[in-house]
Amino acid sequence: MTIENAAPPREERLKAGIAFCGTCAELRSTLDKEDGGCLNAANRSFSQTHGCQFTLSLGILNSLRNTVVIMHGPIGCGFCSTGNVGTGKAFKRLRDPKAEGLIWLSSNLDETDVIAGGEKKLRETILYADKEFRPETIVVASSCVPALIGDDVDAILDGLQQDTAAELVPIICEGFKTKLMATAYDAVYNGIIKKLTKYRLRDEYFTESEFDKQKRQYQISRTVNVFNVGSMSRADEIEIKRLLQALDLTVNFLPCYSALDDFSNALEASLNVSICGTHDDYYLKYIAEHFHIPYLIDTIPIGRKNTNRWLLKIAENFGVVEEAKVLIKQENAILDRSLEPFRKILKGKRAYISGGEVRIIATAEVVQDLGMEIAGLKGHHIDQFVKPIFESLENSDDIYINIATQHPFEQVNLVRRLKPDVLIIHTGAGNITAKHGLPVLPLYGPSYNYLGYSGTYEIARRLNRIMKNSQFNKNLSKYRSLPYRDEWYEKEPFAYIKK
Amino acid sequence: MSKFVDRPRYGCAMAGALGVLRAIPRAIPIIHASAGCGYNIYNGTNAGSGYLGGGYCGAASTPSSNVVERDIVFGGEERLAEQIQSTLEIMDGDLYVIVTGCMVEMIGDDSVAVAKTFADHNKPVLAVSTPSFKGNSYYGYDILMEALVKQYVISKKQKTERKVNILGIVPGQDVFWKGNLKEIKRVLHLIGIEANTLFGEGETLDDIKNSADAALNIVVSDVYASLTAEAYQQEHHIPYIRTALPVGYLQTAKFIRVIGKHFAIDENKINQVLAKEQDVYFDYIERVADIYNDVDFQRYGVVVADANYAPAISEFISDELGWLPQLTVITDFLTEEQKDLLTKRFDGYESGLKPAVRFDTDTSSVRRYLSEIWEKDSNQKYYDSLGPSVILGSVFEKELSDEFQYPLITLAFPVTNRVVFNRTYAGFNGGLTLVEDVFSSLVAGR
Numbered sequence: 001m002t003i004e005n006a007a008p009p010r011e012e013r014l015k016a017g018i019a020f021c022g023t024c025a026e027l028r029s030t031l032d033k034e035d036g037g038c039l040n041a042a043n044r045s046f047s048q049t050h051g052c053q054f055t056l057s058l059g060i061l062n063s064l065r066n067t068v069v070i071m072h073g074p075i076g077c078g079f080c081s082t083g084n085v086g087t088g089k090a091f092k093r094l095r096d097p098k099a100e101g102l103i104w105l106s107s108n109l110d111e112t113d114v115i116a117g118g119e120k121k122l123r124e125t126i127l128y129a130d131k132e133f134r135p136e137t138i139v140v141a142s143s144c145v146p147a148l149i150g151d152d153v154d155a156i157l158d159g160l161q162q163d164t165a166a167e168l169v170p171i172i173c174e175g176f177k178t179k180l181m182a183t184a185y186d187a188v189y190n191g192i193i194k195k196l197t198k199y200r201l202r203d204e205y206f207t208e209s210e211f212d213k214q215k216r217q218y219q220i221s222r223t224v225n226v227f228n229v230g231s232m233s234r235a236d237e238i239e240i241k242r243l244l245q246a247l248d249l250t251v252n253f254l255p256c257y258s259a260l261d262d263f264s265n266a267l268e269a270s271l272n273v274s275i276c277g278t279h280d281d282y283y284l285k286y287i288a289e290h291f292h293i294p295y296l297i298d299t300i301p302i303g304r305k306n307t308n309r310w311l312l313k314i315a316e317n318f319g320v321v322e323e324a325k326v327l328i329k330q331e332n333a334i335l336d337r338s339l340e341p342f343r344k345i346l347k348g349k350r351a352y353i354s355g356g357e358v359r360i361i362a363t364a365e366v367v368q369d370l371g372m373e374i375a376g377l378k379g380h381h382i383d384q385f386v387k388p389i390f391e392s393l394e395n396s397d398d399i400y401i402n403i404a405t406q407h408p409f410e411q412v413n414l415v416r417r418l419k420p421d422v423l424i425i426h427t428g429a430g431n432i433t434a435k436h437g438l439p440v441l442p443l444y445g446p447s448y449n450y451l452g453y454s455g456t457y458e459i460a461r462r463l464n465r466i467m468k469n470s471q472f473n474k475n476l477s478k479y480r481s482l483p484y485r486d487e488w489y490e491k492e493p494f495a496y497i498k499k
Numbered sequence: 500m501s502k503f504v505d506r507p508r509y510g511c512a513m514a515g516a517l518g519v520l521r522a523i524p525r526a527i528p529i530i531h532a533s534a535g536c537g538y539n540i541y542n543g544t545n546a547g548s549g550y551l552g553g554g555y556c557g558a559a560s561t562p563s564s565n566v567v568e569r570d571i572v573f574g575g576e577e578r579l580a581e582q583i584q585s586t587l588e589i590m591d592g593d594l595y596v597i598v599t600g601c602m603v604e605m606i607g608d609d610s611v612a613v614a615k616t617f618a619d620h621n622k623p624v625l626a627v628s629t630p631s632f633k634g635n636s637y638y639g640y641d642i643l644m645e646a647l648v649k650q651y652v653i654s655k656k657q658k659t660e661r662k663v664n665i666l667g668i669v670p671g672q673d674v675f676w677k678g679n680l681k682e683i684k685r686v687l688h689l690i691g692i693e694a695n696t697l698f699g700e701g702e703t704l705d706d707i708k709n710s711a712d713a714a715l716n717i718v719v720s721d722v723y724a725s726l727t728a729e730a731y732q733q734e735h736h737i738p739y740i741r742t743a744l745p746v747g748y749l750q751t752a753k754f755i756r757v758i759g760k761h762f763a764i765d766e767n768k769i770n771q772v773l774a775k776e777q778d779v780y781f782d783y784i785e786r787v788a789d790i791y792n793d794v795d796f797q798r799y800g801v802v803v804a805d806a807n808y809a810p811a812i813s814e815f816i817s818d819e820l821g822w823l824p825q826l827t828v829i830t831d832f833l834t835e836e837q838k839d840l841l842t843k844r845f846d847g848y849e850s851g852l853k854p855a856v857r858f859d860t861d862t863s864s865v866r867r868y869l870s871e872i873w874e875k876d877s878n879q880k881y882y883d884s885l886g887p888s889v890i891l892g893s894v895f896e897k898e899l900s901d902e903f904q905y906p907l908i909t910l911a912f913p914v915t916n917r918v919v920f921n922r923t924y925a926g927f928n929g930g931l932t933l934v935e936d937v938f939s940s941l942v943a944g945r
Contacts, residue, residue: 009568045581045582045584045585046562046582046585046586046588046589047534047562047563047564047565047582048537048559048560048561048562048563049530049534049535049536049537049538049541049559049561049562049563049565050534050535050538050559050565051534051535051538051539052533052534052535052536052538052539053535054535054539055535055538055539055542073601073631074511074601074630074631074632075504075507075509075510075511075631075634075635076510076511076512076513076514076536076539076540076631076635077511077539077631078539079507079509079510079511079514079539079540079542079543079544080538080539080540080541080542080543081543082542082543082546082547082913082915083542083543083545083546083547083915085894085895085897085913085915086894086897086915086916101897101898103505103506104506105503105504105505105506106503106504106507107503108501108502108503108504108507109632110501110632110633111632111633113632114601114605114632121502121503124502124503125503128503128505129505132505132863133863144533144600144601144602145601145602145605145631145632148571148601148602148605148606149605174533175533175534175535175536176533176566176567176568176570176571176602177567177568178567178568179534179565179567181534181535405534406538406559407559408559408560409560409589428538428541428558428559429553429558429559429560430552430553430558431552431553431554431555431557431558431560432553432558432559432560480555481555483527483555483556483560483590483591483592484589484590484591485588485589485590485591487588488588488589496585496589
């Protein structure tokens with residue numbers, strides 16, 4: 001696997017798609033076709049705004065510690081970071097109490113730069129950031145304008161590296177390059193591979209005794225890297241850590257909330273495990289090939305079945321399957337019992353679940369575990385990584401699934417037809433979702449526990465609470481209108497998908 | 500030639516344009532750009548503007564052509580036409596406005612020409628160029644408003660004698676825009692002037708459409724809304740005057756006198772109005788006289804804000820709170836001419852004081868200026884520190900506030916630590932609210 005100057009778009013690399021409307025059975029049969037069926041090429045004649053690979057990259061980049069982010073582009077690129085000023089710092093401090101808040105700069109390309117090139121501005125920005133903030137790492141996220149004017153960001157950074165104390169990391173992530181915003185993950189890893197993924201030379205290794213060396217190697221043989229996601233919480237990490245430590249494993253979390261050395265330290269491990277398959281394959285394949293660490297991309301540890309499966313798969317790699325089975329049995333017994341009171345209340349209620357492909361299907365399993373029904377599903381995009389999670393679902397063939405990155409106009413049409421009792425939904429369209437007048441549970445998030453066994457209990461507990469009173473949304477549905485014409489609700493929800 | 504910006508306190512031109520469209524009921528934006536532009540802007544504006552939200556059709560519901568590489572290579576006009584057509588079919592609005600991103604402007608898509616092909620639709624479809632490389636949110640507000648004035652506002656030969664339009668308050672960028680407009684409207688009403696604030700409480704698209712019947716435009720800003728004010732003057736023959744954004748009793752009284760003079764309103768009438776407002780105002784202020792003097796509520800003041808707020812707030816803390824304004828940083832992109840104009844706003848305080856005024860767009864600069872204007876602590880036995888102080892700025896000043904233990908009042912964009920509805924800092928009521936907020940921060944621990 002050679003590393004390109006920029007990560008390829010996922011519609012090419014993974015044949016991923018962003019437009020589909022049909023049943024789960026139809027979707028699965030399409031996925032089984034070699035080229036991703038008609039999914040890959042499909043798009044819409046009406047579209048609505050959603051994240052691009054630049055903004056989604058910031059989800060990871062803004063979390064890095066001792067790092068300054070430079071938005072290389074005109075003044076508006078990265079404006080979204082404004083929303084992370086307070087929360088970002090708080091979440092960093094859950095990992096490192098001394099962590100600094102989020103600092104970013106815009107290279108502020110103007111009309112002159114569009115003609116003359118952005119190199120000079122970028123150099124000035126980097127030198128100022130290095131001198132003013134003294135960060136370990138300066139990440140340059142490069143937007144549409146530098147891509148169109150042909151700035152060679154890699155070369156500019158290489159040329160400056162000897163003049164800065166900070167490690168300079170290029171992230172080539174112009175938004176127009178891909179319709180799959182998830183390409184962002186590859187774009188970020190592409191930069192991390194170029195500059196941060198390297199063995200660290202430790203002086204003590206030269207002088208260590210054979211015994212110390214064996215001890216160290218044993219330690220490495222019991223260490224697992226868990227690849228986290230920006231939208232999970234510290235509480236999620238603590239739960240994952242608890243479970244893996246019960247199997248006598250040492251756990252590192254990356255890439256989110258990492259500092260520079262963490263990427264080197266993580267090369268001293270025996271297994272790389274993805275939390276969410278849709279994030280990490282680009283990087284984990286690279287590490288496997290160049291640093292010989294095997295990887296596991298399977299299911300996501302949301303809900304009992306998927307957490308069981310995830311733990312067992314990890315245990316297989318470390319030869320602790322029997323121990324894992326004991327742990328799983330115990331955890332399931334306690335959790336199963338604890339969910340009982342909620343099942344009594346939630347039984348038969350119908351949930352509509354919308355968000356990332358992996359997490360919606362895994363959450364659907366939790367919903368079934370609670371005795372609820374799945375009214376419908378909606379995923380941001382679709383690719384092969386969703387397949388193992390589908391196995392956890394029961395009777396899913398006839399469930400309606402819509403693939404759309406955000407696009408709440410399809411959601412409103414579907415929700416009117418499917419008439420769910422509760423919506424479990426990704427952030428970003430609350431103004432629209434509220435007007436269904438239904439209780440809304442945010443689909444995971446950085447401020448509460450969602451993963452592992454404790455996360456399942458939390459989902460149940462919160463669902464139960466949220467469904468007790470939806471007056472806030474009810475009033476909005478009564479007194480404020482949705483922006484879609486009546487004619488739209490009469491059309492089929494997939495009317496604007498073009499093959 | 501511009502320079503980089505450390506943590507910009509504004510979005511791009513499209514952000515300003517979308518801010519205006521967010522403020523106008525039933526206006527539907529159609530973004531012609533890459534998929535991320537609209538969502539990026541929503542996330543900046545929503546949180547930064549005290550949780551403004553997506554409203555009727557914003558956030559992830561905003562129509563957007565989501566152009567990709569193929570469109571950039573072959574041109575995006577065809578995709579735009581398709582998106583306009585489908586938007587008209589699906590989205591229920593009264594005005595459709597295409598705003599454009601950098602990439603489609605760089606490849607030369609003619610969005611105006613594409614919009615014109617929809618001229619016979621029963622609702623107007625306009626297009627405005629809003630690339631980020633041309634300017635920030637303030638510019639975006641201005642260029643969008645200018646387009647509305649030129650293409651949407653219907654001409655009115657007959658002007659209404661005591662009717663004005665209010666310009667220069669930028670929705671989404673001025674976090675308190677709606678409350679401010681409401682109070683300015685109320686204040687002008689007191690002296691018999693009807694103010695059209697274009698997108699204030701209860702105002703609709705028709706108020707914008709019919710705004711050419713005003714006799715005067717009042718730009719409550721020294722620097723914003725130039726294109727709009729000029730467009731009204733040229734297209735609709737409405738002259739304009741610029742005033743400062745009035746905050747508190749003294750500034751608002753001055754504002755009323757200036758406007759009153761312009762309309763030759765009887766001075767007795769103005770005096771009567773002011774006497775009444777003064778009584779209401781100081782009846783409240785009097786309440787905190789006790790605690791103010793019991794525990795010494797005087798502070799040094801550090802103000803970090805845009806060209807509307809910075810001079811107004813500095814003067815307010817000097818001449819109404821009786822504080823010592825030490826440093827004021829104005830954070831906009833400004834010409835030398837505009838800087839000179841703004842600098843004059845800091846002359847002639849009743850207190851006789853004058854803060855150090857700096858023009859700087861970088862967040863990290865504020866700290867540097869603090870050490871410039873005040874003698875450093877060199878470990879001498881007695882040190883006359885810059886304390887107690889209060890920072891009146893944006894949430895970006897939080898680090899500074901933590902470092903020096905100066906309480907922070909967030910009033911300039913971005914304000915992510917408050918939810919803001921109809922609260923105002925403008926006018927008489929704005930002064931009262933500001934006193935409430937500032938002194939609340941001083942008693943919060945009690």
